[in-house]
Amino acid sequence: MPKGIRADGQPQKGMKKAPAALALRKKAMLAALERSLGIVTHAAREVGIDRNTHYDWMKKDPDYRAAAETIDDAVVDFGETALFNNVKKGREASIIFLLKCRGRKRGYIERYEQSQPNESDANKALADIAAAMREQAAKL
Numbered sequence: 001m002p003k004g005i006r007a008d009g010q011p012q013k014g015m016k017k018a019p020a021a022l023a024l025r026k027k028a029m030l031a032a033l034e035r036s037l038g039i040v041t042h043a044a045r046e047v048g049i050d051r052n053t054h055y056d057w058m059k060k061d062p063d064y065r066a067a068a069e070t071i072d073d074a075v076v077d078f079g080e081t082a083l084f085n086n087v088k089k090g091r092e093a094s095i096i097f098l099l100k101c102r103g104r105k106r107g108y109i110e111r112y113e114q115s116q117p118n119e120s121d122a123n124k125a126l127a128d129i130a131a132a133m134r135e136q137a138a139k140l
Contacts, residue, residue, distance in 0.1 A: 029043060
């Protein structure tokens, strides 16, 4: 850790901000994000900063945010490549996942259909319950 910089990447009390040191911390965090496939907790731990520091940098530094978002896009690309490789190998779960995500227009979605009981069925069920309760009460 550079002298005068806390673990969260901020200057220690009484120290002026060291822009070069902060830039190095951000660069190190971006490299760690690449190695960890975008998992912030692992990357922050590797660099020695608090994970909230990453989110502060995301809010306050548009260049850092753009670089981190590029890494996230690359991670998704990596996952898509692995998915397509599994589809090519005929792995059924991957095929189903792909069709659910990309085949919606053709009907490859899960639908949960719930049928509502009609009113007469519901009234009959309530009447049966009420009769059973009266019967039980009469026995007491």
